[in-house]
Amino acid sequence: MNTPCPKVGIVSLGCAKALVDSERILTRLRAEGYDISASYDGADVVIVNTCGFLDSARAESLEAIGEAIAENGRVIVTGCMGGDEAAIRAVHPSVLAVTGPHQYQAVVEAVHQAIPPQHDPKLSLVPPEGLHLTPSHYAYLKISEGCNNSCSFCIIPDLRGPLASRPAADILGEAERLAEAGVKELLVISQDTSAYGLDLRHAESNWRGRPVRAHLTDLATALGDLGIWVRLHYVYPYPHVDEIIPLMAEGKILPYLDIPFQHASPNVLKTMRRPANQEKVLGRIRSWRETCPDLAIRSTFIVGFPGETEEDFESLLIWLEEAQLDRVGCFKYENVKGAPANALADHIDEDVKEERHLRFMEAARQIADSRASAKVGKVLEVIIDEVDEEGAIGRTKADSPEVDGEVYINGETDLSPGELVDVEIEAAEDYDLWGTLVARKTPARRRR
Ligand code: SF4
Numbered sequence: 001m002n003t004p005c006p007k008v009g010i011v012s013l014g015c016a017k018a019l020v021d022s023e024r025i026l027t028r029l030r031a032e033g034y035d036i037s038a039s040y041d042g043a044d045v046v047i048v049n050t051c052g053f054l055d056s057a058r059a060e061s062l063e064a065i066g067e068a069i070a071e072n073g074r075v076i077v078t079g080c081m082g083g084d085e086a087a088i089r090a091v092h093p094s095v096l097a098v099t100g101p102h103q104y105q106a107v108v109e110a111v112h113q114a115i116p117p118q119h120d121p122k123l124s125l126v127p128p129e130g131l132h133l134t135p136s137h138y139a140y141l142k143i144s145e146g147c148n149n150s151c152s153f154c155i156i157p158d159l160r161g162p163l164a165s166r167p168a169a170d171i172l173g174e175a176e177r178l179a180e181a182g183v184k185e186l187l188v189i190s191q192d193t194s195a196y197g198l199d200l201r202h203a204e205s206n207w208r209g210r211p212v213r214a215h216l217t218d219l220a221t222a223l224g225d226l227g228i229w230v231r232l233h234y235v236y237p238y239p240h241v242d243e244i245i246p247l248m249a250e251g252k253i254l255p256y257l258d259i260p261f262q263h264a265s266p267n268v269l270k271t272m273r274r275p276a277n278q279e280k281v282l283g284r285i286r287s288w289r290e291t292c293p294d295l296a297i298r299s300t301f302i303v304g305f306p307g308e309t310e311e312d313f314e315s316l317l318i319w320l321e322e323a324q325l326d327r328v329g330c331f332k333y334e335n336v337k338g339a340p341a342n343a344l345a346d347h348i349d350e351d352v353k354e355e356r357h358l359r360f361m362e363a364a365r366q367i368a369d370s371r372a373s374a375k376v377g378k379v380l381e382v383i384i385d386e387v388d389e390e391g392a393i394g395r396t397k398a399d400s401p402e403v404d405g406e407v408y409i410n411g412e413t414d415l416s417p418g419e420l421v422d423v424e425i426e427a428a429e430d431y432d433l434w435g436t437l438v439a440r441k442t443p444a445r446r447r448r
Helices: 016-031 055-071 085-091 104-114 156-160 168-180 216-224 239-243 245-249 266-272 278-291 310-323 350-373
Strands: 007-012 035-037 045-050 075-079 138-142 185-189 204-207 210-213 229-232 256-258 296-303 327-332 379-388 391-396 407-410 420-429 432-441
Touching (some): 007 016, 016 104, 045 055, 045 104, 055 075, 055 085, 138 168, 168 204, 210 216, 216 239, 216 245, 229 256, 266 310, 296 310, 296 350, 310 350, 379 407, 379 432, 391 420, 407 420
Parallel strands (some): 007 035, 138 185, 185 229, 296 327, 407 432
Antiparallel strands (some): 379 391, 379 420, 420 432
């Protein structure tokens, strides 16, 4: 026997924008398998989307909430008046949850709490923003597959084929749906983000009635219009990356670049089959930082590559010291089945690889520590990732989830994941920071 679908009723007050908000909430709930009830008594829970523009609208909202409580009893409040939770709870303390305007994700979560969604493979459609394994406030946005390079240690081009970019409108549509579903941070990924669109000859596609080229500069500009954090990963320092830095300085996208340099010695880079002009790269890093002083650069390196001499390794340490990278990961070289590097001469002993790895990580830690210490005393914007009984843990714009540092805000237990806050930094150690809450911020919102 089939169990009936949980039913949600909605009372939508206010303007057309509020009505669109109600439609979005219902669309999302319907896609999750909820039924929509046209009457109070047929609903398992009722959402009241309020208006708080005028006093008369606030009075009408409070009256509508009272009516829904009297008729149904299980009420979730959202919309403009939801921004004033105290006023609502003063009159109607029994409401199940109160969320503010445009907080689609929070409303949907409140409905989940009140009546958990049922899984029915015939009815539970995938939500428009797709299924995600990340926490609901950030999401990865893959802009292309495959790779046209032929680094000697890598078999990804064999496994995934040559570069295949998605049209810009396709990516921007997905990004927009994610933002509408409550995602606050997009992590742009690919094998080679700077090469985006080369295979499409940078063809234009239409987004929001205007043409957008399949080119990193245009894509980053359009993503910057969504009003949420946008972070670029796997960027190679092609010349047009210079065009992205002003977008970071303007605050359109995060001042963060993840560039997998892999090494700095010209000999090693040559056998890795990667471009080998790290001196020039140092000059560009300097000029990027002049344009955007807050720029954080993350990178990964391989030590113990076949043929790497002590001199090559030391030149890498010197380069690292000059580049003053903010975040660094390091791998000891390993053969990958099918990779050309396996056949190179002069493979390095494991104990030498281990010793270089330790030296490299210590040098990187010291740089990160001094760069983190320079943040003490500053007020930084932080996105909250987790809240537990001890306080909140978040990240600054310089920290990508899972791989970079964290900010610990002790004692702040009523913040929520995805919330943006200002934090005064009081202490730093290695990659992490500790601070106190200065202000809670309304998340940036996209304008139509
Ligand atoms: S390491 Fe990266 S850039 Fe090089 S071939 Fe592999 S996927 Fe492409």
